[in-house]
Amino acid sequence: MPERMKPYLPSFALLLVFCYLGVQALTGDRGLLGGHERNVLLAQREHQLADLTERRADLEARVRYLRSDHLSRDLLEERARVVLGFADPRDYVIQVASAHAPTGNAQGSSARS
16 A cells, blocks of 8 residues: 555545445434334234234133133033034034134134024
């Protein structure tokens, strides 16, 4: 490297650092141009939170009705049929995939005729 370029070496290194930080400020994970992706992800997570909150409320209601002091015979019978896989011979059993169950699992819904 020529002697006349040595005074400019720190300035050139500083310019490279400044360019690197500028690019990261625009395109990095938390950059200015990534705001739309963050907003989309936030909307997805809020929707997921709403679904989980609804599912938790449903499960809490079911637990409340399965306690010994507030036992619901209908809910107990439904859970026993789902878990044990039994059905009354007079029942029509329609398999419906639950919105909250993982894919591949189906819960039975029964109605007496």
